[in-house]
Amino acid sequence: MxxxxxxxxxxxxxxxxxxxxxxxxxxxxxxxxxxxxxxxxxxxxxxxxxxxxxxxxxVAINTVATTLALAEQHHCFHLKSVCLKFVALPQNLRAVVQSEGFKYLKVSCPSLLKELLQYVAGKGENSAVSSADTNDALDGSDANGRRVKPQI
Incomplete structure (x- = not known):
């Protein structure tokens, strides 16, 4: 205060x-x-x-997940982008996922986990600004929500 x-x-x-x-x-x-x-x-x-x-x-490993949740909740798009880039680094990802802040992130912003996975997978350079632009669904469905059988 x-x-x-x-x-x-x-x-x-x-x-x-x-x-x-x-x-x-x-x-x-x-x-x-x-x-x-x-x-x-x-x-x-x-x-x-x-x-x-x-x-x-x-941005640090022990604070990034909580900061990412706050960035999402308070519409801080630049901060969100910085946090996503930090988490996506291979040397940071494992430690962040094991942090207490990540547990808070899963509970407070579960929809952000999908965006984080897309970003880590390299599909979402612009996902911090708008996740609506991506047509790739992680649940096996297409852009219209229909289930899609993977080609072998």
Whole structure:
């Protein structure tokens, strides 16, 4: 709340690590995630952009899944794209899937898992902006929802 009030009164983002009381990048990422959620509630578009920039800079294995869920929920398309690219890297994918944040992502945004799979499979360079453009369905159906028998 202190960071939110600081922005409202001073039109700047305060030192998030000082407010959190921790001297770590994780603390400022967590604070930016909470502020991002508050920006929609209080219609603070400029703060939303600043939080999005901060979260794009600090993408990490232990925070990316939660950040991805927040990006989806708060319509932060650039942040979502950055998170998808980070998760799609082979050296990151396994660790992210095993994280606590990924469990939260599965519960809070199950539809995002399909988009993540498409992105990891290389089918969705633009999937972060619009998943409606893809005609490939992962459940064995075509674009009209009909079941399609695979050719052998």
């Amino acid at each position: 202190e960071a939110l009030l600081h922005f409202i009164y001073w039109d700047s983002v305060c030192d998030m690590e000082r407010i959190a009381g921790w001297d770590a990048k994780c603390a400022s990422t967590l604070m930016a995630q909470h502020l991002l959620a508050a920006t929609d509630r209080y219609a603070l578009d400029r703060l939303k952009v600043l939080c999005e920039v901060k979260l794009c800079e600090d």
